[in-house]
Structure formats: C-alpha cells, structure tokens
Amino acid sequence: MRINLPHAKELAHELCLLPTPAVPALPTDSGAQFDIHQALSASLATYARNLTLLSHTAENLGNRALTGLTEIEDTDDQLAHALERLT
Numbered sequence: 001m002r003i004n005l006p007h008a009k010e011l012a013h014e015l016c017l018l019p020t021p022a023v024p025a026l027p028t029d030s031g032a033q034f035d036i037h038q039a040l041s042a043s044l045a046t047y048a049r050n051l052t053l054l055s056h057t058a059e060n061l062g063n064r065a066l067t068g069l070t071e072i073e074d075t076d077d078q079l080a081h082a083l084e085r086l087t
Helices: 005-016 035-086
Strands: none
Touching: 005 035
C-alpha cells in the first residue's frame, strides 16, 4: 500500500493552518467581586490557554508531517531512479 503523498501533504498543510478560535472575555464590571465570576474567568483563561496549546501542537504535527513526507518522497525518488538504472 502506498501513501497518497499529495493528499497527505494537503492534510498536513491544513494542520499547519488551523486557526486558534478567540475566547471571549467576561466583562469586568461590578460583578467581578462574585466568586462565580472569578471561577468563570479562570475557566475561560484555562480554556484559552488549552486552545492555544492545541493550535501549536497541530502546527508542530503538520510541520513534522511535512518534513517526514518530504523524506519519504525523496527516498521514493531515489529508489525509483535506482530501479531505473537496474532495468
């Protein structure tokens, strides 16, 4: 079974370009002194950090996949040329 290199590269590029969604901030008006507001603000901040980390992880995975796919493509080309020379 062979890897569909163009499709794999397309998927890797999509990983690299995934957007990081914006997380809305709660207004810091008079309700800021309530525990529920502070808990929600802390939860949203954690959610925003996790989204950022996931976005960076996806980008890193995409970049590593592209590097690996380039190596596979180069090796495939070398083997194809070696096979041509043998035949």
